[in-house]
Amino acid sequence: MLSRTADNLYWLARYIERADNSARILDAANRLTAMPVAYAGSSNEWESAVSATGKLAEFRTLYPEANAVTVVDYLGFSKANPSSIRMCLETARSNARAVRSALTAVMWEAINGAWLDLRKFDRGKAFDRAGLDAFLSFVKEAALRLDGSAYRTMLRTDAYWFFKLGVMIERADSTARILDVKYHVLLPENAQVGGSLDYFQWSSILRTVSAVTAYHWVYRESLKPWLVADLLMLNAQMPRSLASCYDSIVETLDLIARAYGRQGPAQRLARSIRTGLANVDITQIFQRGLHESLIDFIDQNGRLGAAVAEQYLS
């Protein structure tokens, strides 16, 4: 297929996944601020939401402070932020429009419909809690619809594989970033590590990725930070985990290589990242530092994105 078509499919998938990720991060911040006032210290949940997207420096040049209004604007609607939900949906839709014939009709309807409905939410004024919930649900449902329609209707050829590659690489990046939020939400000085606030923060991370039930099924324990990290990083049964994303990435890249009759740097790099995740346990990760490990992973994942682009998309 044309490199440009593959590139459009890949980025279309990434942008929709990114919109979903931003919605989940906003949801997490919204939950954190919703806890009883007694727990709330010098709360910086909104700022942590921006940190999780890796854009705090840029945010600070645009807004005087991080609060419900400014952060929802920045991550939800800002035209200055190419990764805001609105810009993601717009970019995804224009990518989709450029490769209409590579998409199935239901995929196009999912993207075009989301893009049309977005206008109902963008009223240029602050949301109340219910309004924000409705908006975030809309974004998550749009992502789910696109994912589901691709899964159900696309032929299993390179077009589908490049789409899936985009989803998985972006999802791995976002899981790592969501987990890293915890690093950015510094506990207030008087709060105890392992105390109620700490507990609440870890559980909100699980909720963000819809994994509370999964956690209890897998570990049958109360919330432990290292087990949350284990679930989201190393547990291959957990569909959003880094390990699971990389199983999928390696498998997908292999399908492409088989169809084209040639392996390349992208396949080798993906396998080495997967091996790295398989050969480490969570204790080692915490010894080294969770934040450092996550930053390292985000960097490697980015290098895989570059290798895929170099090998196939240009």
Next chain:
Amino acid sequence: MTLGDGTVRPGYEILQRWLSETPRDILELRRTEAELLFRRTGITFAVYGAADAEERIIPFDIIPRILTKAEWTTLERGLGQRVRAINAFLADIYGPGEIMKAGVVPQELIYRNPYYRPEMAGMKLPHGIHVMIAGIDIVRVDPNTFYVLEDNVRTPSGVSYMLENREVMMRLFPDLFADSRVAPVENYTDLLLATLKSAAPPVAPSEPTVALLTPGPYNSAYYEHSFLADRLGIELVEGRDLIVRDDFVHMRTTEGLKRVDVLYRRLDDDYLDPLTFRPDSTLGVPGLMDVYRAGNVTLANAVGTGVADDKAVYSYMPEVIRFYLGEDPILHNVPTHRCREPEALAYVLDRLDELVVKEVSGSGGYGMLIGPAADKATRDLFAKKIAANPADFIAQPTLALSTSPTFVDSGIAPRHVDLRPFVLAGADRIRVVPGGLTRVALREGSLVVNSSQGGGTKDTWVLDA
């Protein structure tokens, strides 16, 4: 729909019965359904200069326009004749120039024509075909007379509407099709692909690679480009997808470079190759013309075909047909006054209130004066434009265009129509699918059928028996 004496015109009997039996609210329901179908499939077009409406739907009229087998047979012969003559004409003016030597067409009309491409002079095209795809605009002025209004032999568009209109009609009115014998148009894309492959350069493999070159998603006809690429099963490429290496043109694919043998290009000459034409074009492919000159790629249509559909050259078409084919034209031109000729100029300026004046290089209904509909100030202004550059204008009488029953707000009413059949000229033969795009002027009394100016479309039925 009826003849002068009030009887129903042959072919329209079934339609007449259907319209009289179907309650109006059913027609309205079907019209709404048709619009939904078009919107859902995303058949849209962009209007240049309309900022608020990036994507619009062309209004669709659910009442088909009908042609009998006999009418079509004449049209088909006439269309084939015209395209054969146009191809002979192009091969001649870029070759020996016999028609100019014979004094049939004035030399400056060719060499000073904005669409004449000196780069094409002396070039041998594979199979000698310049125009592989033509859209010829036809109007009917009385029961027995069709006129050619305009030849479109650069990058004619509209064929996707012909195909989609038929699909929508078959979904909405299956019974109507069961009762009539409507000739199919669905095989157009098969015929187009066969035509394009037949024109592949001799160096191409026996299964040549064909691609459709589009200016991109912001082009007004982008929907059609992607629709056709899809139906043809070929890649829809933009200039940036193509690269010239070792005298061949290739597309960049996920598996590396892949050679392209035939480019069905929907990009104007000016933008094709920044090294030969407009240097600021980012839509084209640097070096494409070198590959073309080396005979290693076929462009459909060829470069420089615009000379043949120029409105000034149009007026010479009857002579062109006689000159190359030694035949009388089967389809006639609209009587045309060439303002370049002093006598005609005086005539035109004298009768601006009854004539339609067109700029020879204009298209899409822009740059045109409809005398009877314009006020005196507009006419006077136009008169000055004509007098300043008479060679840029031609004038034609306002025609008594035929009408077709159309479902409008006030009910079923006559509206003016034209017809654009699509002619395919391959190395082996000429192919025309029975039908075409019928455009209808939806405003009462209006003669302008262009979609950018309030026109709509209809399905076109050629009855098999």
